[in-house]
Structures are given as structure tokens and as C-alpha cells.
Amino acid sequence: MNTSVRPFDAGIPTQTTTPENPSWRTTLGNALIITRREVRDSFRDWRIIAPIFVLTFLFPFLAQVVASSFSGFVASYGAQIIGDRTIPFLLMIVGFFPISISLVIALETFVGEKERRSLEPLLSTPLTNTELYIGKTLSAMIPPLVSSYGGMAVYLVSLLTGELQWRPPAMLVVQIILLTTVQALVMVTGAVVVSSQTTSTRAANLLASFIIIPMTIIIQGESAIMFLAPDAESPNGIGALWAIIMGMFIVTILLLRVGNAVFNREELLGRTIDSLNLKGSLRKIGHYIRAVDDQGTPARNVIEWYTRGMVVSLRHARRELRIVFVFFVVSLVIGYIIGNLPGWQLGLPSDLPLREAATNLDSSVALFFGTDPIIGIFWTNARLLLGALLLSLFTFGVAALILTPLTYLIIGYIAAQLAVSGYSPTILLSALLPHGIIEIPIIIVATAVAFRLGAVITRPPKGGTVGHAWTVALGDAIKIFLGLVLPGLLIAAVVEAFVTPAVVAAVLGG
């Protein structure tokens, strides 16, 4: 703390001790300094105040009038249920409209400040990235949420005291409040990610459609659920709405992680232009595909590319490889456990004509994979893995981690059915192992690569930017798919088409 307050002749002050790792209390305290300033600033902007006032105090009355009139109208045609379901639906709408402002405030708070260059003085203070992030996130959320809760309260009170005298199920009100809150969280955390990729409010508004469009679809889904749900009157709330709340909560956590990764001084000040340099990006990706070390040295020949380059790329994904391996084993075990549960057993007859089936294996293979089994098998596996890779990009890696291990859940389940019905495990092993020795490691590697490509943006390596980390991950993914996964799948398909049926036939005695 400074020992004197006289400017210019005070001498060098004793330095304030700034902890390396501040406690959560300190972090929150510092974040709230930002929040207070920003909220106060928001409430001085008539462009924010005017819609908040209208949506808190006027729109709920309008909604209540609409609800009453509409209820009476549909009741006169004997469709009372439509009126009954419209009232909670309008509660959700009354809550949602104000929180849509949170997106505007968040874009203004993050990218607007960047545009006005008022962010740098703040970044020059001892506040940590996390404190700045929490402070700004809260400031984008608090005014719209207060307006949203206020609007819902006005709507409910006016319904309670109005001619309808509607008494909502308590759990439904809880659900709508939770939905509103997670929707605000998703929009604000999404806005942070959008803001980090732009330097102008104009560009941020354009990119915000990536948040608005999915959110609109979700709102439509929620509306349909609220009208159609058979459990609308349940004291436990509407089941599907709980699933949406949970799903959006998970998305919020993932977006918070991405936001925390991108909301750092390096990302905020390092990006100065929005222009797309496709040629440069492709050159960089090509560079990482050819690289044989972390410094980006290009491979001199194919042998070096395989022996050094591939090893480097696999080493980059070692954390994901471990996670995916655990997921595969767990999926297999869960599938086996489920298969053993009495309610889930298929009850296979113990006298299946296996010997007869063994004689017709070729036609069975042709039935599944067409006349050219190698291409059929290869394409089936490649399609799954490429699909997982593509979906992983939009789901922060979650799709890769769920979709691919699902196959192993099914294998575990089938193994359980065979075991329960008294068949020898060698039957399944003979059908899996010959090509599985190649295919299973390849699938694990491909899944890990896909998982990394989606997840890397939520956790870029320390000191690196998200863009750089993702470009390296994409280079690695292309390298591994071209050099390892696709050739591996082709070899496995050859084995599966010709060797595996022969082994199965031998085991079954066909």
C-alpha cells in the first residue's frame, strides 16, 4: 500500500503485495469492481434502459391481456387446454425477451470496448484474466436477468390478481426461471467467444447469428414441448424441459471453458484484423501436415514423414488417446453390464444353427456391405470416423467421445447376450479379433484426433492462442487420417472381408 498520498514527492511507494494465485473471494471481489462499473454504465445508456423498461413493466401486462383474451377465445370453442398451455408459454416468452438483450450488452461489453480501445487500460491493471472475464460476464447478465425476473414477476402477479387467477405449478415456474438463466448464460458465454474472434461490433453482430439461430430453434422446441408435453401438469415439471436445462447447462460449461481460454490478454490484443487469409491458413495447415517436429521442420521424404512426423502428431494427442481408450473400455463394460440385466436380455436360443450360418458367411457379408465388401466395409468405418470428426468440430469434441464408443457399447451388449445364452466367447472373438487387431487401435486413434480437434479450443496449450492450437490440431488430424487411419481402415477391411469369415467358419466348424 502506498505510504503517502502526496503526488510527485511521495517517494517510491512500498509495493502492494499481489498474490500469484488469488483466493476465490478475492477473485470475485475484483470481478465485482468491473461488474459494478459496467452495470452502472449500462444503466446510463437509454438504448438499454428503454427496452428493459418496456420488457419489464409493459410487455408482461400486454402478455397477460393476450393470455386472458386468448384463453377465453379458445375456451369458447372447447379447446380450453390450448389456453391453459399458452399461459406458461407466455411466461417463458416474457422471461426470454429481456435476456435477448444480454447478447447485445455482451457484444458491446467485450468487442465494443475493444473497438473503442478502452480495454487496454483495463488489461494493464493487476486484474487477472479470470477476474476480467467473470466481471464482464456478470455485467452482461445482471441487467437483462433482473429485467427478465422482474417481467416474469409482473406477469405472474397480474395473472394471479387478474380475471384468470392462474396458479402455476411451482416446479414449472422453477423450470422457466432455470431455462431463462441458462439461456442468458449460453448467449453471454457464446458472445464472449464471438467477440474474441472480431475487432468490430459490426463483425460481432454478424457472427452473433451463430448464437441467435440455434437459440431460436431451441425456443421453438421448448414452445412445442410446453404445448405438447403429456407431463405438463406434473408436480415434477416437464421431463423434456429438464433435459434441455441440463443440455444447455453442459453447453454453458463448455462455452465458459472456451471463453476462459480465449478471454486473455494475448487473444484480445493480438488480433487486429478480421480479414480472412485463406491462402495463408491453408499454407500453415500444409506446413503442419508436413512437419516432423514441433518447430515445423518439413519431412524430407515419406519415410521420415511416417517415422518422425506421425510420432510427433500422435504425441500431441496422447492426452486424448488416454481419455478415448478409457471411454472405449468403459463403454464395452457398460454394454456388457446392461446386457446382463434381466430386463435387457434378448434370450437367444441356445441352439442357433451356427454351423449352417457358417456356410453362408459370404452371402451375409454381401448382404451388409454389397458386392464389393472391401469398399463397403472401408466406407462404413471411414464414414463413421469422418462424421465423428466433422461433428466434433461443432460440439467441442463431445460427439467424437460419444458416437464412436457407442459401437463398443453394442459389442459389449452382444458379448453379454452370447455369454448369457451359453455360447463360447471364442465365437465373438473370432468375428472381431482378426481385423480388430488393426481396426480397434485405428478407431481409437481416429476418435482421439477428432476429439482433440473439437476440444482444443476449450483448452489451448499454455502460452498459445486458440487459433494456433486449432491449426496445429487440424494439421495433425489431416496427417493422421491420411497416413494412418484411412490406410489402416483399408487393410482392416481386406482382413474383415476375407480372413475374418474364414476364421469364423473354422471356429464354428462350417
Added chain:
Amino acid sequence: MIESHELTKYYEDFLAVDSATLNVPAGSVLALLGPNGAGKTTTVRMLTSILAPTSGSARIAGYDIIKQPAQVRASVGVLTEQHGLYERMRAVEYLDFFGRVYKLDANERKKRSLDLMERFGLTFALRKTLGEYSKGMKQKLALVRAMLHNPPVLLLDEPTSAMDPQSAKLVRDAIIELQRDKRTFLITTHNLAEAQELADQIAIIRHGQIIEQGSLADLSRRIVGDPIMELHTREKLNGAAATIRELVTVEESGDHWLRYRVADPNLTNPIVLRRLIDSGVEVVSLAPMSQNLEQIYLQVVEDDEAKGRKDEHLR
């Protein structure tokens, strides 16, 4: 107080700062000069722990910019390239906000804000919203913000740009006063006269590289040669100049004046004067020609450009 060693920053493939080594002792002022896009702002941002260097190291007020970023930022006052004020706030609220961020207690926040605002002639505008401030007032308020927590190190990017001459002098006086009080400054500026007035050391940065560094006298000697003295006489010099040719290099001369270059003026000038007086010449004045930073700067940049062209040609 400010020490950097081989500080380097890449923005992906672009080398913004290349091995910048600086050493600014406590109580001195370093002027970092260079054309736009030379790497000045990136250097300042690295020294403030806003950007992480790609390689190299630096310590500010004894704190490591990589390992102790929060301590570094607590020890520096930064005036950014753009003042970046919150236009809807009043000055008093603005300073209170930054005072809270820097963990000053309520009395200290108030006292220091009022004192600094008074020092910079802004007391009358304490309750005005910042949107109402003129450019110069905004710049002064940004300086107040940088000095609010009484930091030992101040990094000022163009501190007097947009200011009227009176305000600029106010700021320069403040810097001189704080320097006497052992504050350390790194100033980036395009105003070479200001740099010449304030700086103990000059560093010239171009294409991310510090191409020259030293005191004004050192740079002057290195870049434009030994100091030049100008001598005026009452009578015509006639052949008197010949008597001092063995001591100095006469560059130019007229009937009543001559200019000579000398390695050590303190040692040689008294001898020169004695010889001229002995030969019957009445000396009216003898004074050094001003060492102009602009001349040095332009020479350095020109030399570097020529070197660049030569390297390009060799490639």
C-alpha cells in the same frame, strides 16, 4: 528498474520485436523512438505483461514479466496509445474505479485523485462526463490514471500528443519532477524535441530491432561524429585559423567565424581560445552547435534503410 534481455515477439509468422535488450536504471527516462509499426507498442505491452514474449526475458521493478505478471502490472503506470476512457463516466467516478482496481483505500483514492487532477489543471472538470472532455483533457486524465497508484515505473505512449503547448509543458514538468523522485520512465514518442528534452537515453527501433541505443551525446558522437563548435571573432580571422588546425578539424569558415569538430571540447577549447588570443584575435563567442536528435534519428534510419537495401541486393 526496467531490464529486458533479448525480448522477442512473433505474431504467428510476423516478427514484431526482435531481441530487444534495454536497461533503464531507476530515476531515468528512456525515449523509444521509431516509425509507426516499428514495434514500440508491442515492446511496451510485453513490458506491461499484457503480451507474453515469444522468447527472452524482462524484469520491471524487480518483477519477472512472465512469472509475476500481476506484480509487474501493479508496479507500472501505463498510458496507452489511445487514451481509452469510458465516455459515460464522470472523471471522479473513473478515477475511483481505477483506484479500486489498484486496491487504494477510499481516502487515498480521493486524495490522490484530487491532488493529481489539481496538478494537471483538471479540478474544474471533476464532475464532467468524459464525453465532454477535449482531446487534451482526455490525455491528461489518462496520465492521471497512469499515476494514480503512484507506480515506480511509468510507460507512456505519446504522452503529450493532442495537447496544447501549455499542457504539454505541464506534462513534461511533471515527468522531470517525478524523475527526480526516482521514478523510471519509458516514453515512446514522435516528438523528437520532447525526447531530447526529457530522455537520459534514446533507443531507436525499426522493423522490431533496436538499431541504436545510448545517451544523446553518445549517439551524436557515434552517428554524426564529434561535436561541432562555432566560434565568432570581432576582426577578420585572416590566417588565424591555421594556428588551430593541428588541434581541431576545421569544417567551415568565413571572415568572422569558423566551425570546427573536436573530440574532447573540455580539454581542447581552452587551448584553442588561448592560441587565438595569443595571435591577436578577439573572440566574441564560442559555443557548441546544438546536437539535434532529429539529425541523429534521420541519419540512423537512413543508414538502416541503406543496410537493408544492401542485404536485399546480396540475397
